[in-house]
Amino acid sequence: MGSVFILISDPRGDTLRIRALGPALPVLAAVLVAATACGGSSSADNTGGSGAMKLKVVATTTQVADFARNIGGDKVTVTQILKPNVDPHDYEPSPADIQAIADADLVVQGGVGLEKWLDQTIKSAGFDGTVVDTSKGVAIRKGGEEEEADGDPHIWHNPGNAEIMSRHIAAAFEAEDPADKAAYAANLKTYTGKLRQLDTWIAGQINSLPAGGRKLVTNHDAFGYYIDRYRLTFVGSIIPSFDTSAELSGKQLNSLVAKIKSTGVQAVFSESSLPPKTAETIGREAGVKVVAGEDSLYGDTLGPAGSAGATYLEMERHNTTTIVTALKG
Template identity: 65%
Template sequence: MKLRSLAVAAVLLSLTGGLAACGEASTAQPAAGTKLAVVATTTQVADFARIIGGDRVAVTQILKPNIDPHDYEPTPADLTAIGAATVLVKSGVGVEGWLDATVGSAGFKGTLVDASTGVKIRQGEGDEEKTGDPHIWHDPRNAKLMAQNIEKAFAAAATADAAAFAEHLAGYSAKLDALDANIAAKIAKLPASDRKLVTNHDAFGYYIDRYQLEFVGSIIPSFDTSAELSAKDIDDIVAKIRQTGAKAVFSESSLPPKTAEAIARQAGVKVVAGEDALYGDTLGPEGSAGDTYLKMMEHNTDTIVKAIGG
């Protein structure tokens, strides 16, 4: 995937006419009455950026809803937006494997914000041990840290609006605390023997750790949805479902549901898909049950509780 990202970036560079190489970060402040130009990579950090920035920032979101961030291929428009941005926000932990080459080609001279700074990263196995689990937003406490990192960068880039950014952060942090408490209360009502989760891929580790669920397994046993699925993987997850008594297989909004449906049938359990699918790697489109981070977390929790608590 890394080699392909480099190749894509090279093509985009030729399409945009050869932008300047990435230089030192600019310290220039936006002119009075001008919004801070922000580019955010994933749907989650774009949501945080809009909330923290409010009407003081103009956010360009690279990844669209229900688009898998692991295997994204940047466009010429992405290069143009990044090259013109004052602040670039990434989720981090390797989820945007395509970003480094893209930034280098875009001639970005602003501030790059790694929203994962300060987050305790879950470790993986094999090759994934090097980077860890990138799905940090599934714990609201991590989302709170991500929002803080964004606020700090915005305040430095537009000092005249620092008080407004701090006010927005305080209000949003309170909502994240309330969300965390609400999810914990809902999960706590489930019998311990029912708290078993089977998902499309290994995207919910932080959620599982935070709310004391039992991870039975995933259809794609990897943090990355582009990992190949073998017949043995399918046999293993079916066996685990039967052995543990898990009640459901949860599909994800950004992945095709066919494999989840087939495994659920083979294991003799229900599949949760369609509008009820979990939001794993991405928020949902406008008007959906997952079009903001807060709504996404509420939807996932209510869906899980309903499916395994019956």
């Protein structure tokens, strides 16, 4: 079956050419027609009352959306596709996501294959603007399986990488909106300072642990960049993959329990976006503490507003405090 396109006009008189995906055509068409009939994102809607147009930015993940807000400040409006505590690995875009991308000036992604759904979504939206891959220039950790061919996508868990990601965002904003270049540069400088302070603080906290006690067992392989940066020992993960859809076999589970016992691991850490049941089973079998609930680590996603992981800076502080407290026993 060939591709099906919908041609509609937005309030500015431009024609949007949007490819519908198979059986979703009727729903998608209804959503898009309703959105444009209601006026979409007009100039008046995008000024914040200042009279000046703001850049319309679509950010894929919670992390890059947070970076974009910090760098863009009041010069941008950020539409965040992934919501807090939603697993990004198996996400399925909605018609609203397609419409947001169709209306955007810029799309910002984490990269390294994390958003496997993004390329098709961009095509479906007919978007031909700038796509900012924030992973460019980051030293990528290797993947261990075929589905991890691009490498480990959890690059933000090293604040140095977050700094690189933020620089890409600032450069893209400046290119798209040169009149506000000074504002973006100032915001980048301020945020870079906070990231460097965070890095120093985390290093000090981890270094307060005995060298032999810096051992980590997590839900899945999301913390490799953090482990490398702060020189922890990775004992194992409940899901032995970067992708949370992978499953742990009975043999692997028994092997992990034995490894926890033999290495003297103090705790098993669950993650906010994953159910803690398997972690609790392994902790019970190994006879060690399981960190779950409100103390869960934020791995793939930030938390909701008001939570301990509502922003990138808060997330990394929460994770570090939780790890250090648990490993001190």
